[in-house]
Amino acid sequence: MREHIRYYRPQSVAEAVALLREHSGKSAIINGGTDVLIDVRSGKFTGDCLVDISRIQEIKGVREHDGAIIVGAGVTIEELATSRILQEKLPALALTGINFAGRQIRNVATIGGNVAHASPSGDTQTGLTVYDAVGLVASSEGERTIPVCEMFKGANKSALNDTDLLLHFIIRPCAAKYQHFEKIGRRKDLAISRASLAVLIDQDSDGTINFARVSLGACKPSTGRMPRTEDFLLGKNPRLSVFREAAKSMSAEMIAITGRRKSLAYKEPAIEGLLLRMLIPLL
Amino acid sequence: MVKMKISFILNGRPAEGEAVPAQTAVSFLRDSMDQRSVKEGCGIGECGACTIIVNGLAVTSCLMTAAQLDGATVETTEGLAKSGNLHPLQESFIQHNAIQCGYCTPGALMSAKALLAENPEPTRREIRKALAGNLCRCTGYQQIVDAVEDAAKAMRGKTDGEGCR
Numbered sequence: 286m287r288e289h290i291r292y293y294r295p296q297s298v299a300e301a302v303a304l305l306r307e308h309s310g311k312s313a314i315i316n317g318g319t320d321v322l323i324d325v326r327s328g329k330f331t332g333d334c335l336v337d338i339s340r341i342q343e344i345k346g347v348r349e350h351d352g353a354i355i356v357g358a359g360v361t362i363e364e365l366a367t368s369r370i371l372q373e374k375l376p377a378l379a380l381t382g383i384n385f386a387g388r389q390i391r392n393v394a395t396i397g398g399n400v401a402h403a404s405p406s407g408d409t410q411t412g413l414t415v416y417d418a419v420g421l422v423a424s425s426e427g428e429r430t431i432p433v434c435e436m437f438k439g440a441n442k443s444a445l446n447d448t449d450l451l452l453h454f455i456i457r458p459c460a461a462k463y464q465h466f467e468k469i470g471r472r473k474d475l476a477i478s479r480a481s482l483a484v485l486i487d488q489d490s491d492g493t494i495n496f497a498r499v500s501l502g503a504c505k506p507s508t509g510r511m512p513r514t515e516d517f518l519l520g521k522n523p524r525l526s527v528f529r530e531a532a533k534s535m536s537a538e539m540i541a542i543t544g545r546r547k548s549l550a551y552k553e554p555a556i557e558g559l560l561l562r563m564l565i566p567l568l
Numbered sequence: 569m570v571k572m573k574i575s576f577i578l579n580g581r582p583a584e585g586e587a588v589p590a591q592t593a594v595s596f597l598r599d600s601m602d603q604r605s606v607k608e609g610c611g612i613g614e615c616g617a618c619t620i621i622v623n624g625l626a627v628t629s630c631l632m633t634a635a636q637l638d639g640a641t642v643e644t645t646e647g648l649a650k651s652g653n654l655h656p657l658q659e660s661f662i663q664h665n666a667i668q669c670g671y672c673t674p675g676a677l678m679s680a681k682a683l684l685a686e687n688p689e690p691t692r693r694e695i696r697k698a699l700a701g702n703l704c705r706c707t708g709y710q711q712i713v714d715a716v717e718d719a720a721k722a723m724r725g726k727t728d729g730e731g732c733r
Contacts, residue, residue, distance in 0.1 A: 292572065292589030292635050315633070322631045323612050325590065335590055339636060363625075387701020388679065390613055392625040393632070474700040475614070 287325065291334040298343050298423055298452060301336055305448045306425040308334045312447065315339070316359055317393035319386075320402045344397065344452055347371060354458060358397025358420075358451040363388070365396055365409065374458040377483040378412035380466035385409075387475050397451045400436055403443040403507070406478045410437070411502035412466055414509045415483035418456045422449045430455070437507030461487035461496050465563055468503075469555055478503040480556045484563050486518070494518050494567075499535065499560070504552055505542045513538045514560075528564040532557035574638045578603075579647025587634035594618040596634035597644065605645035605674035609703075616702035619675035620644050626682035628701070643681070645674035656726070657681060660719035661712070668706030676702045680716045688724055692717060 291308075295301040305312060311332040315321045316339045324330040338344065344359035347368045354374055356365070365371060366382030385391055385408055399409040400420065413433045420431050425448060433454065436444050445451065463486040470476025480503050487496035497518035502508035514535040521527045536553045543549075571586040578601060585600040592611075597603040597620070606629055609617035613631040620629045621643035622636075648655035657677050660666070667673050676699060683690055683698035690698065695716045696709075704712060 287590040288588050290588075290590040291570070292633070294635065318631045318633060318636070319613055319628075322592070322633070326611060335633070337633070337635065386613075387616060388682075388698055389616060389619055389626045389628045389701045390631070393627050474697065 289333055290325070292337065293334065294337045294340055296340060298341060298450060301338055301341060301450050302423050302425055302448070304336050305450060308332075308336070309448050312336055314401070314450065316395045316398050317361065317390075319390050319394040320398060320404075338450070349374075352457070354456045356396060356418075356454045356456060358395060358400075358453055360396050361392060362386070362394045362396065362399070362409070363391040366391065375412070375416060375456055375464075377415055377464045377466040377485065378409070378418075378456070381408040381412035381468075381481070381483075384468060384470070384474060384476075396454070400433060400454075401443055401445055401451055403437045403439075403441050405437075405440045405506055405508065406481070406503040407508065408466075408468060408478055408481050408502065410508040411468075411481040411483045411500050413454060413456070415466075415485055415498050415500035416456045416459060417510075418454045420454050421452045423452050424449045428452070434507075434509045437509075439506040459485050459498075461485040461498075463487070463567060465566075467559060467563055469559055480504050480552060480559055481508075482556065482559050482563060484560075486564075486567060488523070488567070492522050494521050494523070501535065501539065501556065504539050504556060511535055511538050523564070523567045525565075525568060528561055528568075529557075531564065532560045535560050572635055572638070574634055576637050576639060577641040579643055589633060589635035591634045593620070593629035593632040593634050593637050596637070597629060597642075603644045603646055607671055607674060609671065609675075614701075614703070615672070615675075616679065616699075617672050617675045619678040619702060621678050621682050624682065624685065626679045626698075626701075643678065645677050648677065648681070655681075656722045657684075657716070657719040660715040660722065664711045664715035664718065666707055666711040666715040672702055672704045672706075676704065676712055680719070683716070684720055684723060688720060690716075690720060 312334040315335045344357045362382045362385045371379035396409045399407045418433045466483040468478040468481035483500045485498040497515045499511045499514045517534045572589045587596045594608045597606045607617040609615035613628045618629040
């Protein structure tokens with residue numbers, strides 16, 4: 286059943302981009318394969334060509350450049366979780382790699398694939414959007430940057446064209462003292478997120494919150510920041526009653542996007558509890 | 569149909585075979601390279617029965633193409649026993665009855681081997697985490713965790729012995 290699929294293994298970004306242009310509309314990019322090969326197996330992939338970018342060195346590695354952190358699209362989830370640079374400078378992103386699938390998947394699945402596949406439950410997207418990460422994309426037209434929050438058109442619908450190759454993410458570290466990520470799944474491990482949340486909070490010396498970013502994943506068609514919840518937290522002093530209100534504010538903000546879906550009976554208290562749990566250390 | 573030559577190191581020895589490039593690594597290893605320890609369970613990367621070690625890392629071979637093995641160093645359960653002696657992990661799995669139907673066992677052994685190579689002294693929690701991607705419906709996992717813990721001890725005590733790596 287896979288005999289008709291042609292296979293290319295470009296060694297450089299230039300070579301990959303040329304192949305994607307040549308096979309536009311019929312190709313899929315494969316790196317770790319943990320999403321693509323499931324689509325090939327199920328028949329959802331209807332093209333006739335795979336472009337394997339797993340050997341392209343240019344898209345690998347995490348490095349610092351000009352005050353920003355550059356995370357290659359080919360960085361695996363395990364590398365994301367264990368990178369010293371990320372643990373230190375972008376902890377909420379590094380944490381997204383800890384409870385991501387099983388070790389065998391983490392060893393090959395990549396951050397670029399997680400974003401390009403645009404799963405509404407992709408954990409790395411929550412970590413990327415909370416830091417306002419920007420993606421660098423190459424195509425035969427040249428290179429361009431796209432904010433990660435604009436890369437999702439909806440569930441499993443990426444804003445990337447089939448001739449685009451995601452090269453890396455550019456992320457400015459944030460000075461906020463509290464940076465955290467947590468997810469809720471059906472099990473402790475090996476579970477797709479029912480909800481994931483990243484928060485960055487900074488406070489004045491008297492405790493007043495002077496910086497707040499909150500990104501919510503797996504609860505709406507596309508992962509991204511929750512501006513109303515962030516605004517609510519700004520200028521507040523940490524108190525349990527305030528945090529309860531912030532949690533209510535976030536579920537209301539989610540409902541404003543999704544409407545009242547069947548899963549709401551679960552998701553509403555779940556995300557409220559999740560935000561509360563993540564803010565309680567600030568008390 | 570265009571086949572591709574796959575050259576790789578299989579259990580320490582150079583190996584070569586022909587594959588449909590997009591076929592799964594598990595089907596290539598089983599059908600062309602006679603590695604029958606590699607089992608396909610779910611076929612979608614959830615059960616871990618097809619776990620092999622590629623370039624030192626445990627991976628699910630059902631979510632890998634045969635072409636991705638080209639140039640790689642690959643380990644399967646067939647390569648565990650040396651000169652007729654079982655690997656300490658295999659010995660320990662037998663001693664602890666960490667096996668019933670056996671279908672998941674080669675995958676669990678491979679995950680455990682990759683773990684012990686990077687962390688020779690894992691805690692029980694670390695063992696559970698490393699094997700979370702290997703589902704077993706028979707043992708209830710306790711025996712597997714016990715087996716890996718004991719094998720780690722045995723391997724630490726045998727620093728220069730054969731079959732330790």
